Amino acid sequence: MQPNSNLMFFMSTTWITILNPVTCKPDLVGCRLWTDSKLTDLLMNGDFMLGGVFAIHDSLQLEQISYTKLPSQLQCYGMDFREVRFARAMEFTIQEINNRTDLLPGIKLGYQIHDTCSTVAMAIKVAFQLSNGLEPDFKYTDSCSNLASAAVTAVIGDSSSTPSISIARVLGLFGIPLVSHYATCSCLSDKHQYPAFFRTIPSDQHQAAALARMVKHFGWTWIGAVRSDTDYGNYGMASFLKAAQGEGICVEYSEAYYRTQPHSKLERVANVIRASTARVIIAFMALGDVKLLLEELSRQPLPPLQWIGSETWITDSDFLRYNMCAGAIGFAVPRSVIPGLRKFLLDLTPAKALESPLLTEFWEKSFNCYLKERTNNTKVKRECDGSEDIHTLQNPYTDTSQLRITNMVYKATYAIAHAIHGLICNETQCDKNIQFSPWQIIDQLKKVNFTTRNGFKVSFDSFGDPPALYELINWQFKKDGTLEFITVGQYDSLRPRGQELKISKNISWVGGQEEVPVSVCSESCPPGTRKALQKQRPVCCFDCIPCAEGEISNQTDSLGCVHCLPEFWPNAKQDSCHPKPVEFLSWDETLGIILTVFSTAGAFMALSVSVLFYKHRTSPIVRANNSELSFLLLFSLTLCFLCSLTFIGRPSEWSCMLRHTAFGITFVLCISCVLGKTIVVLMAFRATLPGSNVMKWFGPPQQRLSVISFTLIQVLVCVLWLKISPPTPLKNFKHYKERIILECGLGSGLGFWAVLGYIGVLALLCFILAFLARKLPDNFNEAKFITFSMLIFCAVWITFIPAYVSSPGKFTVAVEIFAILASSFGLIICIFAPKCFIIIFRPDQNTKKHLMGKVPSKTI
Template structure:
């Protein structure tokens, strides 16, 4: 025998002995002890019949026990806090019995009676009631009740000894399924084992891994919480039965400190109410808690009706046993009236009536308007229909439906007993029971094997543990403004559905969470680290608490709860979710991005402007300003500038083998051609002024043929350098794959850096020579000195390319290409604007200056 079993037997034995001392062994011999027992007998609501059904209902939530000195007659116990909900359950039992008696088809010629006791929510009174009705007097072969698991545990141990069947309507403790300890216990209430299974699946469904558990200090609360507890729980608290404010405040403080957003309260509605009766100051920080309710209070009107609970409990969720409609029950509930002679024998009616109407049925003393308790007198003419409360509310018949099923289960068992065929019975020698003298152990056999269907189609039967089929409604407390809290069914749990993950079904779109939110609240100490993250141990926390660290850029994890992330290969990069390596994005100066489009427009505009200048010069080619300084060189310079603008386009677009070779050679040759033309014009300016001296023969050495030769020779040198470059080590596409970047940068590798330096150096050499010569000729006496314009253009050209070198070296990725294109365009615009803009100004706007006389006039 286990230690727990032994402890329960000792408790039951002590309670039994205590009651037997008061009851004097149930003797009926006229002794004084008989008088004491009679004076201490429990109130009972009874009705005679051929077969008497016992009932245990906790009509009061608490009771003050009398002092037992054993030297004087003890006072009667005083009950407190009348429970309208339980009173409805009791009336449902009476309604079912009277319905069966009126019908007469299930048990013809047999009248059912009842003996119903108030167990006052205490094991002591539950045991006294069971002893009085079943054990001592032996008039009750079966007991319906009790509600609380703690009371049922005590009663079931005693009734089990005598094989008296007990059918509970509300006791759900999983411990009562042990048939070795409770052989005569059955119930129409599913075991907490199934409820906890449903709660566990609910928690898993929403991904909550950091859940607090608060339990009532009784068999129901502790048993259910112990089944639910796992290896990692945010907190585990017990609501004390004395409901001390300090203890409740400590629980509230622990809830707040745990940071858990989901709290399961596995307790009776009285204990849950004590928890939520904390002061308004203590509620700070708790309005965002999502409460999970055990079925004991998941539809409790005592918590859903008062407005003081609405801000805290709105959005609460819990499982409730299935509800049903019982036709005619509400009318039956309204029949009660203290003036009705049929109700005079009801010992509970006075308490019910006075509590319902807050009045007193006692006649006040003469001259007093109220009784001694300060309540106005009841007239007896009050109508129950005029008051709406939990007693007359039949919209959520759940436990009442369990009571109704329990009565019919017993009746169907009695019907099966009556249908027994002699010689084919289930007992010794195949005998049948005697319905005129029903033996409890025989009735127990038939109840265990009963199978019947209710009027709404529910099949009622008990498994080998005396438990019914577990089916729950998942209810959500939804706030409806002035209408208060409404219990909305948002899912169900069906234990009979054996399909994988199909027991729990939820309509998530219909859920309103705490605060009328539609988003599922998050409550995790540490969620499962999804792909794309890795686990990092959180110091000084339970093993289930860890941090999920996102994999670094370029690293991935494609499984959950990995410890280390894997690095991608150089040509790959991690996706945004860090779950897979994908090819890196290719980056280059494209015609489609904003920078490429800008450079394209600037380049085309430059070439278009140059063409406009060519057109202007062509139209005015006979004018002095065009003919001055060799118009052929001017046109050649404009053509080369057009090519300079257009060569920048070769730098835009995806690099290829041919584009890489073309862009650098085209750039080198066109710019040398351009600078060669400027050099030729500069030399012509200098020689022209020197040739005006008497006896000078210099001009014959710098005629048009010689000028063309200079241009061809200079350009040919650059062409030779480019040819050697392309032959030995040409530019080629290059993929730059930095590990810290998600980009593959497509560039043109210069190939031979020496050749690239020679190309730039040669351009720089010609530019410097041209600048030097133009500088020498800048002050020659003339109204229109082209050398001055060339000087400015060469200063801009040299400044751009001097700044280009460090910028090109330091620019990352495609921006080095952008820098080179910018240098080409800037220097080209500098040459075009400085050399040709003044000439176009004179041609178009100041034609009076476009004369040989004006141009030849010396200044200075």
């Protein structure tokens, strides 16, 4: 505590006039109040006195202070009949406790009940009066023992947060506990500032969390907010806004108003509400403030709004006449039944009313008459004639259908009684002479844990707050067209997180509709899109941007999109990833079938030529062109045609190694044979020169050896390639984003290009030699046909390189197969087609004389 800071209000002259000032003289032994104390509204003596403070009137009549004379007593007006019921409920509870034998047996509790007039000024005056007592004289002695005990043991009240804050600060200086039945401001949970404060109604911290959870539950992310410009409204709204932010809820506007502020401020707040786009509005306001706001809004047409009310007004029957609030929902403390209370409230006669100024005023205002003993009352003209029957009254005093806050008074009174019982009573009896300090009552209040006669548990946590238990109230139309309160759910803070709110009945929304109204700044972004915040606007205002290529979002209102794994690709809606189709040159597709047919046809052609040559193996044209190399060439061409088939189908580890090595070796074997034939032709004509014995170096053994040697070199290159870094199947994700190309990776690029380069060197060498021998004298010059075949071969493979590099996906394989087939067909057609033509269609030219050029050649 900080007593010096808590007493700073004494520096204000306003407070000095409000408090009961005293005058002391140095030569006297005591002090006397300058003015009389404020009279107690309801009083009963007892062994232990309990204080009660209620906002029985809602206004305070202030006068201009001249500072030249003592101000007169403060006057209150505007009686609140519900607050009268609260005060009398405290009376009833104390009488019930006094009649019990199990709680404080033999002990009589008394009470002093005061009116704070809903103002801080009167609340502070009452607080000091409850702390100091009602005696007009203060006797000075050397002992301060008379300061150790207060006028009351504990205090119940007030009905508002702001007066309760002031009362708690004053009573806290003296250690007098204040147990409030209706002060919900979360600020009062601060035990450093309010160490003696307790309450039986949940803190607004719980209500704010419950409201935010409910707003989130119904999918409202765009709401408006109005509050009372008081501690209750400001602290409550601050707690709600913090909780709402945690739930992802945005507030379009947050306006504050207090009933004493200018009417222009109220008009401005009303215009903000009318112009807003939010269809849900939460009102954290006191009764008087929300009443003025609703009246102002009813002056002009208002778009349908879903009202969410705080517990101060959501169950007040006076507001049921505002049809614009039909469908309103909000939390309220649970409804209760207090046996015997209604009978006690209605047990009031004119004679009993005259015993208290408060009850006298209540009687006169209820029946609009004055009692005989109050003939000076000029506000009403009719004298009460005895026909007035309190049972016929229809006002908040007699309305015991809900008893929500009244039950909080009931619980608060019992909590204090149990605390006193814990201090002065043992198992058998109570001793009213036991001395204890107010701080001991505070310690006992922290320990209380009991259940009232009507079945409600009472306990306090370390902050002096009870567990939060609310009923969800809904304003629904009855059959006659009037509104009524219906409990449609419950909120219990003791339940596991996320399960606190439970809806038990259907809710009637604004306009009587059954569907939950929509209140969002931007419509939800469907899966496949992401939210993009709008510049300089709250986070609930956003645009829906489609996910980028290769990304998905599978949730509504996704903040971002995620990339699919490399082997997956988004569907058309971009809300899920599906496996990418795997693409390769398969046997059953059109391109694969066409290439297979050509490969098979080429192999069949090579075999057919082999059969034809074998059948005519003794003929001059076959023998003249080195039949052994011709058969070997036909065999290698057959392998070349067949090796193209290894490029078709799903690549595997073995097929990848086989296709490239088989291609390289068979083509080298083929070119080696062609090269051998070319050298033989060239050397054969050189051997006709006088004295030349060159043919002994190019006989059949040398030809075989050259073919084997050239082929072994390629075999060695392929073995090294397979040993160091062989071709392996891989998934190509680069060419196409939406599908996977299954292909054979080259492994070592150097090995692949070495194989191709070696074939190219042999083909170039063969082309050069054939080109040199193209004009040798002969009717059938094979070198000329080899030249054409090598020209086609080189042209095909030169164009193959850029086509191979630039072809995407499976077309890369198709280009390679096409090059193999084209070069193979070029060789077999250019070299063997003319010979086959002569054998089949020109047998007369298949003679040695004709081949030696001794017979004039004819045009073929």
